[in-house]
Structure formats: C-alpha cells, structure tokens
Amino acid sequence: MAILEIENLSAQAGETPILRGVDLTVRSGEVHALMGPNGSGKSTLSNVIMGHPAYQVTGGDVRLDGRSILSLPTHERALAGLFLAFQYPIAVSGVSVANFIRTAVNARRTRRDPEDRGVPLGEFMRELRAQMARLDLDAAFAGRYLNDGFSGGEKKRLEMLQLAMLRPSLAILDEPDSGLDIDAVRTVASGVEALRGPDIGFLIITHYQRILTYVRPDRVHVMVGGRIVRSGGQELAQELEAQGYDWLKRETEDAAV
Amino acid sequence: MPPSEAARADTTWPAAYAGGGQEGTPWWRERRERARAAFETLPMPTWRRGRGWSLQPEPLRLEAFAPVAAPPAPFPEASGQEAHVLLVDGRLARPAAGLPPGVEVIPLGPGGPDLLPTAAADVLGAVVGPEAGKLEALNLAAMTGGALVRVARGARVGTLRLRHVVRTDGAAALPRLAVVLEEGAEATVLEECVDASGGGARALVDGVSEVVVGEGARLRYVDVTEMGPLAKAVVRRRARLGRDSRLEWTTGVFGGGFLALAWDTELVAPGARLDATGVYLSGGREQHALVSDTWHRAPATEADVQFRGAVFDRSASVFDGIIRTEARARGTVSHLGDHLLFLSPHAHADSIPALLIEGDDVRVGHGATIGRVDPEQLYYLAARGIDPAEGREMLVLGYFEPTLERIPDSAVREAQRASILRRVRATGGETA
Numbered sequence: 166m167a168i169l170e171i172e173n174l175s176a177q178a179g180e181t182p183i184l185r186g187v188d189l190t191v192r193s194g195e196v197h198a199l200m201g202p203n204g205s206g207k208s209t210l211s212n213v214i215m216g217h218p219a220y221q222v223t224g225g226d227v228r229l230d231g232r233s234i235l236s237l238p239t240h241e242r243a244l245a246g247l248f249l250a251f252q253y254p255i256a257v258s259g260v261s262v263a264n265f266i267r268t269a270v271n272a273r274r275t276r277r278d279p280e281d282r283g284v285p286l287g288e289f290m291r292e293l294r295a296q297m298a299r300l301d302l303d304a305a306f307a308g309r310y311l312n313d314g315f316s317g318g319e320k321k322r323l324e325m326l327q328l329a330m331l332r333p334s335l336a337i338l339d340e341p342d343s344g345l346d347i348d349a350v351r352t353v354a355s356g357v358e359a360l361r362g363p364d365i366g367f368l369i370i371t372h373y374q375r376i377l378t379y380v381r382p383d384r385v386h387v388m389v390g391g392r393i394v395r396s397g398g399q400e401l402a403q404e405l406e407a408q409g410y411d412w413l414k415r416e417t418e419d420a421a422v
Numbered sequence: 423m424p425p426s427e428a429a430r431a432d433t434t435w436p437a438a439y440a441g442g443g444q445e446g447t448p449w450w451r452e453r454r455e456r457a458r459a460a461f462e463t464l465p466m467p468t469w470r471r472g473r474g475w476s477l478q479p480e481p482l483r484l485e486a487f488a489p490v491a492a493p494p495a496p497f498p499e500a501s502g503q504e505a506h507v508l509l510v511d512g513r514l515a516r517p518a519a520g521l522p523p524g525v526e527v528i529p530l531g532p533g534g535p536d537l538l539p540t541a542a543a544d545v546l547g548a549v550v551g552p553e554a555g556k557l558e559a560l561n562l563a564a565m566t567g568g569a570l571v572r573v574a575r576g577a578r579v580g581t582l583r584l585r586h587v588v589r590t591d592g593a594a595a596l597p598r599l600a601v602v603l604e605e606g607a608e609a610t611v612l613e614e615c616v617d618a619s620g621g622g623a624r625a626l627v628d629g630v631s632e633v634v635v636g637e638g639a640r641l642r643y644v645d646v647t648e649m650g651p652l653a654k655a656v657v658r659r660r661a662r663l664g665r666d667s668r669l670e671w672t673t674g675v676f677g678g679g680f681l682a683l684a685w686d687t688e689l690v691a692p693g694a695r696l697d698a699t700g701v702y703l704s705g706g707r708e709q710h711a712l713v714s715d716t717w718h719r720a721p722a723t724e725a726d727v728q729f730r731g732a733v734f735d736r737s738a739s740v741f742d743g744i745i746r747t748e749a750r751a752r753g754t755v756s757h758l759g760d761h762l763l764f765l766s767p768h769a770h771a772d773s774i775p776a777l778l779i780e781g782d783d784v785r786v787g788h789g790a791t792i793g794r795v796d797p798e799q800l801y802y803l804a805a806r807g808i809d810p811a812e813g814r815e816m817l818v819l820g821y822f823e824p825t826l827e828r829i830p831d832s833a834v835r836e837a838q839r840a841s842i843l844r845r846v847r848a849t850g851g852e853t854a
Contacts, residue, residue, distance in 0.1 A: 215805050218797065239804035240813075248805075255802050259820025268816065269806035276807070310820070327806065 167193040167230055167246055167334035167366060169214075174225035175391075176213045183209045185391035186225065193334055193366040196357075198377055198402060200370075201388035202410040207370045208252060210388070211339045215249045216242050229335070244276045248333035250324035252340040252370075257311040262323065263293060265311050266330050273331065296329045299359065301352055317344040318352075325356040332360075337368045342376040354379030374406035389417045433466050433556070438488035439594065441564035446536030453547040457562035460552035467555055467656075469682050469711040471740040475770055478738070479680045479709045482654065487594035487626040489513075489566045493533070497587060497618070505585035505614075512566035512586070512595025512627070524577025524607070530598060531567035542570055545600045549632035550660045557656045561596045561630045568598035571611070575604040575636075581831075582611050588625040588653060589618040595625065600632040603639035603667075610642040610831065615657070617677075621650035633661035635669050637691070642670045644834050648841060649678035651706050660686040663723075666693035672829050673729075675702035675710065676841040684713040689723035689751075699828040700729035701838055704737035704769070705849040713742045716758070718751040718784075725756040730825040732818060733762070733769035734849035741773045743788070749781035756784070761791045763821050765814075765849070793821070818846050 169191045176184040183206045191197050201207050213220045214227055216239040226233050234242050257265070271283040293307060300322045312320050321341055328336055338357070342350045357367065357380045369380065377385075377399070385401040386393045389410070394417050395401065405413075435458065444450045470476040494510035507527060508515040514534075518527035528535065528542070538546070552559035573579060586597055601611055613631060617623060627649075635641045641661075649655055655678050661669055673685060687696045696716060704710045716725045725745070733739055743758045760773045775788040795817050803813035822842055829835040 217801060238810070239801060240807050240809045243805055243807035251802065251805075255796070255798050257799050257802065257817065257820055259823030260816050265803075265806070265816070268808055268812070269803075272807040272809070272812075310823075331806065 169247075169335045169366065169368075170228040171214070172226045172228070174210075174213065174227060175223045176209065176220045177223055178209070178220050182223070183220075183391050184213060187388075187391070187393055189386060189393060191335060191366045191368050194363045195384065196361065196367040196369065196380060196382045198369045198371060198382040198385045199388055200372070200374070200385060200402065200405055202414065203372065205388045206391040207388050208339055211249055211337045211370060214242075214337060215239055215247065240272070244273060246334035248328055248331060248336040250328055250336065250338040250341055252343060254312045254320045254324055256313045256315070258313050260311050261308050262311055263290070263307040266293065266327060269327070269331060293330065296326055299329070300326055300356055302326065318346070318349040321345060321349065321353055322356075325353055329356065329360060332365070334364065335366045335368070337370065339370045340372060341369065342371060342373065350376055351379055374402045377402045387413055389413055433484060435461065436484040439484070439560065439564040439596070440489070441531070441566065441596070443531040443534045444536060444538050447538040449543050450538055450546065454563050457547070457552035457559040460559040461556055461563055464556035464559060467557065467682070471711065471742060471772070471774060473772055473774070477709045477711055477740060482626075482656075484560070484594070484626075487592055489564070489594045489596065490590055505583040507569045507571065507584045507599075509567055509586045509595070509597050511588060511590050511593040511625070512597045514567045514569065518569065522579045524574040525579055525582065526572045526574070528570040528572070530569055531565055542600070545602055545632055545634055546570065546598070549600070549634060549662050550630045550658055554658060557628050558630055558658055561598055561628050564596055565598045566594070566596045568600070570600040570602070572602045573604060573607040573609045576606045578608040580610060582609060584611060584613045586613075586615040586627065586629070587618045588616070588623055588627060588649065590625065591619065591623050593623070593625045595627045596629070597627070598630045598632070601641070601643070602634045603636050603641050605636045606638045607636065608640045611644065612834070613643070613645040615645070615647045615649065615655065617648065617650035617653055619650060622652060623650060624652045625654070627653070627655035627657065629655065629657040631657070631659040633659065633669075635661060635663045635667040637665045638667060639664070640668045642672070642830060644672045644831070646674045646676070646837075646841070647678055647681060647683065648676040649681070651677070651679045651708065653678050654680040656682045658684045658686065660688070662688045662690055663694035663696065665691035667691075668695045669697070670830060671696065671698040672834060673698070673700040673702075674838045674841060675700070675712065676845050677703070677705070678708060678710070680709045682711040684715065686715040686717065687725065688717045688719055689725065691720045692722040694720070694723045696725040696727070697828070698725070698727040699825055701822055701825055701842065702729065702731040702739065702741075703734070703842060703845045704731070704739040704771070705734035705845060706737060707735070708737045710737070710739040712739065713744070714758070715744045716746070716756060718745070718747040718754040718756060721751055722753040723751065724754070727757070728759040728825055728828060730761045730822055731763070731771065732765055732821065733771040734765045736766070736768045738770040740771070742776070743773065744776045744778065745786055745788070746778045747780060747784050747786060752781060752783040754784040754786065756786045758788045759790070762793070763818065764792070764794045765818065815843060815846050819843065
C-alpha cells in the first residue's frame with residue numbers, strides 16, 4: 166500500500182513562482198484526475214514530484230509512504246516507486262527501446278536485491294512482446310531507438326509500455342491523451358485499466374475530459390493558478406467539459422481579490 | 423615561420439636511431455638513404471590546428487627516446503588471441519605464427535632476410551614515401567621492425583592479427599607494416615597498437631602502415647589504438663585501392679597521451695570503393711590530432727567516411743577530414759561525416775572539413791554535428807530509475823551506435839563498444 170502526500174507545495178522555475186500551495190493525496194488502488202487550463206501548473210507539479218532540476222521547491226513537502234522525497238535525486242524517486250509518463254517524451258538516439266527498458270527493469274531488481282544478476286534476456290523479451298501486443302505495438306518496435314522518429318501515438322504508447330513493464334506503485338500520467346486520435350486514446354486508456362488495481366495509484370493529468378470516459382477516476386481535482394481549487398467526483402469532469410474552465414478561473418480571481 | 427616552429431624544423435638526426443636489415447636489397451637501401459636525407463630537410467610537424475585555439479602538445483623531442491637495442495624478451499599472449507605478427511617496442515618479437523594458407527609474411531628490420539622480393543618495391547616506402555613528412559621519413563630510414571603481409575591472388579582468409587605492443591619506458595618504436603591483397607583476394611586485418619606497461623611507459627611510436635588492395639580484392643582493415651596517458655604515437659596509414667576493389671576501414675582510437683594519426687586512402691582505379699568508420703575518444707589531458715584524407719585519383723570511385731568522436735575531461739582533439747578529387751576523377755561519389763560529442767566544459771575539440779575538388783561531374787559532400795549530453799535525456803532516464811552515471815554511459819554508447827552499426831564484424835563491434843565503455847567509466851562524471 167503506497168501513499169503519495171503533497172502538502173502545501175510551492176515551487177518556482179527561476180524567479181517565476183508556479184505552484185502556490187498544492188495539497189493532494191493519492192493512495193494505491195485509487196485513480197485521481199488532475200485537470201486545469203493550460204499554464205495552471207499541472208505539468209510542473211508532475212516534474213517537481215519527480216525532481217526535475219529546473220524547478221526549485223520553495224515550500225511544503227512531498228512524501229512517499231510517509232518519507233519526504235524532496236532531497237532524493239530523480240532516479241531514487243523512481244526506484245522508490247514513482248513513475249512519470251511524460252507529455253513530450255524526449256528522443257534518445259542510439260538507445261533501443263528494449264535495451265532501455267531492460268536497464269530500467271534491472272535497476273529496480275538490483276535495488277530490491279543487490280545480488281540480483283538481472284532479468285534473463287529470454288524472460289524479459291517474452292514479457293516485453295506480450296505487453297507490446299497489448300498496446301498494439303509492432304514487434305520491431307523493441308529494436309528502434311527510443312522515441313526517435315516516433316509518431317505522437319507511438320510515443321504515448323511507449324510510455325504506457327514502460328509503465329506496464331516497470332510496475333510502479335504510483336504513476337503520474339502527464340496528458341497521456343494529448344495529440345491522439347480517439348482510437349489511440351482508447352488504447353492508452355485500456356492500458357491504464359489493465360494495470361488498475363490495489364497495488365498501483367494513478368494521477369492522470371489532463372486538459373480534456375475525453376480520456377476520463379474510458380478511465381473512470383475516483384477523484385477529480387482542478388488546478389488553477391498553481392493551486393488545487395476544486396475537488397470532486399466524476400461529475401466535476403463532466404461539468405468542466407460542459408462549461409470550460411472560465412467560471413473556475415473567475416471564482417479563483419474573485420477569491421483572490 | 424614562428425620561432426618555435428623554425429627551431430623544431432631543424433631537428434637533427436637523433437644519434438640513437440639506426441635501423442637496419444635488408445642490406446642486400448639495393449632499392450631498399452637507396453630508399454632509406456633518401457629518407458634520411460629527407461628527414462634532415464623536412465620540418466617537424468606541429469599539429470597546432472583548431473579554430474580559435476590549438477592543440478598544445480609538448481614539443482616532440484626525438485632524443486628523449488631511443489630504439490630498444492636487444493631483441494624483445496618473450497611476451498605473454500592470451501591463449502586463442504595470439505597475433506600472427508607481434509611487434510614489441512617496434513621489434514618483431516618472434517616469427518609469424520599460425521598463418522592461414524595463401525598468406526605470406528616477410529619479416530622486416532633486424533633479423534629479417536637480406537633480400538626483399540622485387541615486387542615489394544611497389545609497396546615498401548612507395549605507398550608512404552619519405553615525402554609524406556619528417557616522421558614518415560624517419561620511420562623509413564630507421565625502421566625498428568615490421569612485416570610485409572601478402573595475401574595471394576584469389577585467397578580468402580579470415581582475420582589476420584597484427585599487434586604492436588609498447589612496454590618499455592623511453593622506447594622509440596618505428597614499426598612499418600605493409601599489407602598487400604593480390605587480385606581477387608579477400609581478408610580481414612586487425613592492427614592493434616596497445617600499451618602493455620600498465621599505462622606508465624613514456625614511449626614513442628612512429629609508425630607507418632602501407633596497404634595495397636589489388637584489382638577486385640576486398641579488405642576489411644580494423645585498426646585500434648589504445649595507448650597509455652604518457653605514450654606518444656604518430657602513425658600514418660595509407661591504402662591504395664585498385665580497380666573494382668573495396669576497403670572497409672574501421673578505426674578505433676581509445677587512448678594515448680599524444681596521438682597524431684592519419685588515415686589516407688588513394689582510389690587509383692575505376693570502381694574502387696572505400697567505406698571508413700572511425701570512433702575516437704579523448705580524455706584526461708590527452709591531445710589527439712586525427713586526419714582522414716580520401717583521394718579520388720580515377721574516374722568512378724566512391725567513398726563514404728564517417729567519424730564520430732567524444733571528448734572528456736581536459737582533453738583536446740582535432741579531426742581534419744579531407745576529400746580530394748583529381749580532374750580525371752569524373753563520376754566520383756564521396757561523402758564525409760563527422761560528429762563530435764562534448765562531455766566536459768573543459769575539453770576542446772574541432773572538426774575541420776576540407777573538400778578539394780578539381781574537375782566536374784562529381785558528387786562530394788560533407789555533414790557534421792556537434793553535441794553535448796542533453797540534461798533532459800538524463801532526466802528521462804533517471805525518471806525510470808537509471809542513475810546519472812549509468813545514464814551517461816547509455817547516452818554516450820547511444821551516440822556512437824549509428825557509427826558502430828556500420829562495422830560489419832560483430833566481434834569488432836562488441837570490442838569497440840567495450841572499449842568505449844571502459845573509457846567512459848575511466849573519466850570524470852562531469853558533463854558539458
């Protein structure tokens with residue numbers, strides 16, 4: 166049972182404050198959706214949780230299973246059970262998908278057992294091919310360079326493939342549906358649903374309600390101006406879909422006056 | 423000429439350098455005498471290239487080194503990895519061993535036969551003559567040892583291993599290798615230049631390799647340089663490609679305090695083709711001057727030369743890539759690609775391409791990239807649990823991968839990967 170607690174978190178990029186006191190708790194077994202207009206700080210939140218060096222935390226805390234992770238480097242946060250599916254995954258030429266994922270799988274295994282010799286290649290490839298088939302990815306995909314020349318849909322599905330192979334306890338998906346056609350959204354959503362269960366918690370960041378018709382969240386939160394301004398159930402997502410974000414922005418501005 | 427250069431141009435014959443062998447071969451004796459005269463007049467190379475900065479090698483003082491006088495003591499070789507030709511400190515360590523059918527090796531230097539075959543005159547001191555430069559002339563005049571390797575017409579042989587080992591502090595090694603593939607022959611040659619002193623030898627290698635690929639012959643030539651931080655090596659390798667011949671040249675430069683290495687290819691008859699793939703890494707305070715010179719001297723020849731380098735720590739490297747086409751070389755297709763990766767803000771590197779084109783009806787091009795390890799890539803890998811040191815290794819290997827994939831022999835490819843990894847692990851963790 167994992168628990169991610171974000172408490173009064175403030176952060177900035179350079180001199181620009183972006184997060185202004187975020188409170189959010191996600192437990193394994195739960196699916197939370199974080200919605201909000203562009204520029205509200207959703208992606209920044211995901212990167213601050215993961216420890217991107219471009220952001221400085223100026224207040225508050227992020228705890229995983231009760232322990233603050235803010236002093237941990239990014240790879241330690243990942244090994245502790247966090248996963249971030251990137252909105253715009255970067256291309257890494259010369260590093261194959263299979264080699265990359267195997268290295269990441271082995272890093273986890275070594276963390277659990279320093280004597281571990283790594284996943285046997287045959288076993289790894291069988292698992293990789295099975296997961297690729299589920300995500301409708303061609304077998305040749307394993308040998309391609311990471312995100313190099315991938316279409317938008319392929320990049321998103323590669324993020325889901327990594328999620329399926331690495332089995333984190335808490336996964337943050339940063340706009341897993343952006344730029345995808347409806348079939349691709351369904352594929353990504355079914356990937357999430359296949360993993361959903363008591364051992365994993367999800368925080369799905371999205372601008373649109375679309376993916377939430379396939380992945381039903383337990384909680385929906387709305388971020389405006391670097392803070393979570395409203396939380397509720399699935400109906401909140403539908404309300405936002407019908408009315409947009411302007412009313413919430415106005416409410417936030419009024420409250421600030 | 424700047425004063426420092428003028429002073430070095432006057433380097434006189436270092437007394438300890440004598441050479442010897444094959445005295446009963448008049449053309450060879452005459453060539454060596456001519457080389458000695460050329461040495462006296464040619465200027466010492468300076469290797470100070472770089473745009474806005476320059477390599478800063480210590481002046482090369484020949485008198486600080488001396489050829490090893492005694493024949494080398496036995497050198498232990500790993501079982502199964504024995505070289506066909508073994509040179510220790512520039513001298514033949516033992517007779518050629520384990521040669522496949524169709525391959526002949528004639529030892530050169532002290533202990534070799536007095537009389538060389540007449541055909542050798544087309545190769546030895548002919549492909550790389552004394553006019554190539556002062557140190558090439560020195561090599562010819564004072565060669566400490568070497569071998570002429572001949573693959574007979576139509577023979578198909580596997581890998582021939584030619585190994586130079588440096589192990590003695592202060593040694594001057596002046597080896598000369600010649601490889602001749604006769605018409606229709608096929609062979610793979612692996613030429614290694616390694617430090618067996620544990621990295622502590624202040625040795626000088628002044629080497630020359632002369633390669634002739636006959637009509638319709640096909641040669642895979644792999645050279646690997648992995649010297650210690652105190653070693654200096656100045657090596658010129660030059661290949662001459664005949665009609666419809668093919669040379670697949672793979673180069674790996676993985677270390678050496680000061681290296682000035684040149685790979686020249688002359689495509690002298692129609693239908694000749696060169697595919698060259700080079701990987702180089704410079705770390706510590708190493709200074710590397712690398713030259714690739716592709717010379718199209720006949721119609722309808724083709725070349726594709728791809729080099730990829732990385733610089734670490736406080737090292738400096740300059741890669742000069744040259745394509746030349748003569749007026750008669752109509753129908754030439756030639757491409758040069760060079761790529762550089764900076765792994766330290768304190769490293770210097772430059773890539774200086776030159777296309778010297780005479781005549782028309784040629785397709786000649788050049789492409790270059792310069793990059794650094796991208797912190798966003800490291801972040802992406804870290805977000806999957808891969809620590810920064812391992813992430814850096816992955817990114818550097820990934821950077822070299824498109825070039826390594828060109829290497830036809832998988833064992834060579836894996837060996838180069840291992841050498842790159844060894845080098846990356848030996849350097850500091852800083853990134854540019």
